[in-house]
Amino acid sequence: MSTEELYQEIIMDHAGKPRNFVEMAEPDAKVEAENPMCGDELTLFLRASADGLRIEKTQFTGQACAICTASASLLTTKIKSLPIGEAESLSQAFQEMLKIPAEESAEGSAERLGNLQVLEGVRKFPMRMKCATLAWHALDHAVVQLREKGASEKLTFSDG
């Protein structure tokens, strides 16, 4: 794959017009992430559904390269309304996609990843790997925050 192929239309589209690119007031989870080595910075916001089981809304802000921005933008469109567990496994599948070739990956992961596969080419650019995964690492941490919050809510529920 050539570099130009890496910067496909869909990546340039999401980098140029990132989706859900706005700060969230009173999020249920907020994670600031940065790659100090290259200067990518982003903040990921999550809102959980009322029952605490699903991700209702995801937004992000920040200043980052095209690969990082596109990856974050795609993330926000993909995990909207997903059950928390599914968002987690999607993150796992995405990060796996960047490590191992498609033919070796778990069955069904291609369907699950869908248009996230446009970022598969990053695998050939080891120096850019962190750009593609930054938002997903932020998601992993945000999910932990959601779960902790959920756990405390549950505790309140059983008390009642």
Place this chain on the structure above:
Amino acid sequence: MQSNQAKPFSAYQLREDFPALAQSVNGVPLVYLDSAATSQKPRSVIQSICRYYENDNANVHRGVHALSERATAAYENARGRAAKFFGAEAQEIVFTRGATEGVNLLANTLKKRVLGEGKTILLTEMEHHSNIVPWQMVAQETGAVIRYIPVVPETGMLDEDEAKRLFAGGVAIFSCTHISNTLGTVNPVQSLCAWAREAGAVSIIDAAQSAGHRKVDVREIGCDFLVCSGHKMCGPMGVGVLYGEGSLLQDLPPWQGGGEMISRVTYEGSTWNKAPHKFEAGTPNVEGAIGLHAAMDYLDAVGREEIRLHDALLVREAMGVLSSFPGVRIFGPVDESGEHAGVVSFALPGIHAHDVVTLADSHGIALRGGHHCNQPLMKKLGVPATARASFYFYNTEEDVEALRCSVEKIMRMFSKL
């Protein structure tokens, strides 16, 4: 360029001496614009290292056999060569791993002589991390305070009035880069060292970016100490030079302990060897010193003033080319405000430096993108990162043209043109 005879300067001819420059990357001829990170090496340097290992390899200063004598002579000749290169005496030259180790050595030995609670270490806002972090470590240890001479963001120059004010407040150690690796600023090191002297401060110059690019004479500069890295001046990696003024260097306590730095060792204690050997514990980087010797010969044969002029010519052209694109920001001094060395940092509008560097690489151009080991300065300039093109005597106007073509393609790709 095997002889020391002056030849008319020709970047095209000099390129022939650099095997690594004659290659293609990503299917296009390499355009190497990252010499501020490390320079390429001429054949004479590479061969000097091969010759040493094929003929003279032995440990130095220890053996009396023929090979050891040859290796010792070659190593000490390199010290003499470095002394000549910087206008110093051989006993004032310590071989280090590079500028970073030089600063660490100075921070850890000077702290015992001049630092203490409330003493001031004066740096500048344009220092490389290697001239910030070691000082932060010893400041924490000794209770010393670090102050920074500010950079004027618009001009990329030091605020000299503020510098004078800071010196007047009392300074124990002053450490400053000669040329900024990010901004290309050439600092007025002579005046700065004079102010340091008046303030009774020890002065240190980081010549990592200047030593291979212009004449650097320690007596002219008037510094107490100077550090540099061999690999940025056509020499091999892992070797550098620390200059220390005769009695000041002699007066420093040793840093690392081991063989070579001692004069007598008993189970109860040891006495130290004299400088410079006192600061060279263990088997030194002999091949590095020999390679650096060849590099200094090479640079002098090219002519250090010719190198400075050629760098300036290319950087001026590059700044002209870059500023012809709409919205491009160029950092560091522009012509009127001060001298700009062969380094130009820039930001394309709305395009992150990492994308610029990845795409330029696909066009065969080696740029550096990031914070250039200068995170606080990036913050001050208000950018997360910049792309940087750095030039050397083996770069040509064609390289600048290649940069222009690449920037144009990248701007089009991001719909900025």
